[in-house]
Amino acid sequence: MVDLSVKIAGICLKNPVMVASGTFGFAREYSRMFDVNELGAVVTKGITLLPKEGNPPPRLFETPAGLLNSVGLENPGVEGFIRDEWPYLKNLQVPVIVNIAGETVEEYRRIAQRLSPLEGISALEVNISCPNVEKGGMAFSRHPDSAYEVVRAVKEQSPFPVIAKLSPNVSDIREIALAVEEAGADAVSLINTMLGMAVDVEKKRPVFKRVFAGLSGPAVKPIALRMVYEVYEAVKIPIIGMGGIFGWRDAVEFILAGASAVAVGSAIFSDPAAPLKIIRGLEDYATRNLKTRISDLVGLAHRNDAEF
Amino acid sequence: MVDLSVKIAGICLKNPVMVASGTFGFAREYSRMFDVNELGAVVTKGITLLPKEGNPPPRLFETPAGLLNSVGLENPGVEGFIRDEWPYLKNLQVPVIVNIAGETVEEYRRIAQRLSPLEGISALEVNISCPNVEKGGMAFSRHPDSAYEVVRAVKEQSPFPVIAKLSPNVSDIREIALAVEEAGADAVSLINTMLGMAVDVEKKRPVFKRVFAGLSGPAVKPIALRMVYEVYEAVKIPIIGMGGIFGWRDAVEFILAGASAVAVGSAIFSDPAAPLKIIRGLEDYATRNLKTRISDLVGLAHRNDAEF
């Protein structure tokens, strides 16, 4: 029997496989397809202070082994969330992490404040890396100072552990990770989407109205994995690894590179059962490799005594 | 009849399709398979001052729709190049662009100096973005100042046009492009490989001895395209677009986004005839779209009067 549980940012997860924000709605949609309580944790769609319409269509475009999205943080706002989504979420038998986003530091602060009475939230994931909005978003995660400021503000308000979700669109992700660690983040999520675009060759214009969009899916996995590996050597707080995880092998790569937990995003669109299959795959892998605890695998790829 | 010719960095290309450095050796290898004179230009493998052994195997690893490489700039050095490769290259009926790399600004200067008597070189492509070497390499392209310095030094020595090849592993590629433009670069090549990695889950260690490697291929196309689009709005010098070009449609996307010419790299491994097919595809596309000159397509995706 393998012990799949992991502890991250003070939360106990019965297994290290979560779902990535924005790909799993508010869990209800998928609960009709499988038992979401089998997941390690549920992460909600990003919540903003006021409701957001999101971007005009098209919002999705497929690229080789990847997906560009320009959803633009469509969400019911924090009040709508509390009214319509939280009653369902709070009854789940699984940690719920609420992803939040804002245009200003003040907005982040106010969302965190508004969520703070909600008993049962396991952590806030602070999205400072959304490439699909006009203001705020990814800009915060591109500079250590602004990343620090946002996380600091949320941390001050929040009775819950705070996870900082970083953008990969930077020269040196370690710098940003160090800044949010210093700001008090209890963990980091790596990575949000890569900034990309597509051109419609018939219409001779960008596919997306906002031109740029966020690239996710297996295409970005090698980049995400590299960032997890880099950040593991730079900070002490745990890492939630994501970006292109498609099968159990990918999850193992992230864990060996230093992720304490992983999140499955775009792959869910291909196979809603992917997270569950990955949990089983991790268990088998640990068994085959004579590990009794999945947590013993975290960061193993960094040992220099590995049989090279 | 479509006029496929383009002018870039003062060089006339009979068509805008080149091959990307390092994927086409010194042209000789592929000349047995097709007439390399049909290409727009040939770009050589990167040349360093002294011969380089390159990295230990494995040097390649496939990822979803992509390829990680850790070749490590294996090359015969500038003297070996002049002795063994140039005699063949100089007789090609097609512009030859020599890609150069160094560990210090001084090395770049000396290579440029050593190449300057070689009549027939069409341009130097200054690789300040190789992720696979210990010293120099990508580091130069991650900061505007060092990028400026290298390009400036080469420009001072070189009687040939100078193309700066930039790294995508930065927060803001426009900043770097502006710096090399100011340093006198006649064009920019976008992009070199993305920094990535892979973990061997059986051996529990990074696949590559140097841990990180360069990601290329269709997986990175949306990112490369975005950077071309961004840089087109920032600088006046022409752009050579590359990164994941697989078929003619990709080439058209780059051109519409602002590339005056494109280079095909990893796709050549999949299909050595890819560059020729892309040339034909471009011609057909221009015909279908009633364009008599391919150069009329450059940057069209930026027009705000496009029928949105």
Add this chain to the structure above:
Amino acid sequence: MHQAEIILNEKVAHSIYLLRLRANKVAESANPGQFLHVKCTKGPHPLLRRPFSIADVQRKKDTADIIYRVVGEGTSILSQKKPGEVLDLMGPLGRGFPLPLPGTLPLIVGGGVGVAPLLFLAKKLSKVAGLEGRAFLGFSSARETFGMEVFESYGFSVELATVDGTCGKMGFPTELLEDYLKSEKKVKAIVYACGPRMLLLKVKEIAASCGIPAYLSLEERMGCGIGACLGCAVKSAKGGYKKVCRDGPVFEAGEVEIW
């Protein structure tokens, strides 16, 4: 998700295929206008499933059909699958076509492979609601036509248009609809349409100008297929966005802005 065995995968017109699956859950519960979300490959590319309208079900035989056109990588992979292979699918998903009140005349407008869900609709209209009406179908060319006999077998009268004039009238099926409505001014009708965006837009206009309700089946690039990713947005007439996968794919024409 179900694993459904392929029973048949055959060309029925130029680049148009009929795929029949053994899928009892789909056969039991599907309504016309609903769709299946199909995984074309096991690997990471192409990443997304492909949505296809249900073109028919046979409850007794536990089968469901889709009719698809080969336009890109996913459909081309699909077209190479052989009977006996197993397909991973989600569905039936989405909201289908509502049935009209008794006494209403159903007018069906289909363009190209958009005809597919209308076949299933005609069956239901005829067999369940006992209504028979008219089908106005458009295709690019004679060689791409399919389904006319099916409508006829359900008692629908069929009029054809092709863009190149190789079959039926030269032009679009919306012109046939317009002509019909001009000649039959006072009819109590309902329009059902599926096809290219231009066709839907035109149908919406025509129906609005004649004061007839119209239901349109829309397409948008889909991720999850179940309302979780918010990827398949279409502008709602009331502001904000509806989701094609969850609120549609069939919308009352007035609910959404098609362009």
Add this chain to the structure above:
Amino acid sequence: MHQAEIILNEKVAHSIYLLRLRANKVAESANPGQFLHVKCTKGPHPLLRRPFSIADVQRKKDTADIIYRVVGEGTSILSQKKPGEVLDLMGPLGRGFPLPLPGTLPLIVGGGVGVAPLLFLAKKLSKVAGLEGRAFLGFSSARETFGMEVFESYGFSVELATVDGTCGKMGFPTELLEDYLKSEKKVKAIVYACGPRMLLLKVKEIAASCGIPAYLSLEERMGCGIGACLGCAVKSAKGGYKKVCRDGPVFEAGEVEIW
């Protein structure tokens, strides 16, 4: 590149397939040890071609064979191809096995699907050089064995080893080679080997300790297949790196450092 029609694509042992292609250029010019660089899919994933040793050619019939084991995405796609489909291939590429001097005894050591190129080699040794020798073959298990009769038909005596002992001796073919060389000390022999890295390493050791020349067919992940990308490096005994695709895949054992 050639477009070669698939004539046959059949399972010959557990997860091992024989693929026969109509490829006259390959049939005309191939030498044992050379390989074909095969495109498994038209799309962008998996991106790279897959190299496979030529396992036989039939000049009169213009055919070439490869024998492959299904281990991942590429080979699994390959195994689904049907006769009549066309495969895009490059080759024959690389340097093959050199023929020995008359009077030399060829000793062949093959492990798993590494046996493939040795079948073609045995044919050439027997038919062109008039040499017959011994083949020491290893497989994981009885159900994965193939090719023994082929060696026998060319006059080779075959000894088998399997890891699980389900067929032949339990153990590795290198043990068979060692045993043989111990009993036949003074023979003027040459060793040809292909198989897993451990096997090649062991063969190199044994041959060196007996003072016998050995030729090894190596594997490395390949990009271009023709020496342009410098991706398929193997450490040269003289320093620097050789390229498996251009300088090999067959190397004299002393030329390269296998680990």
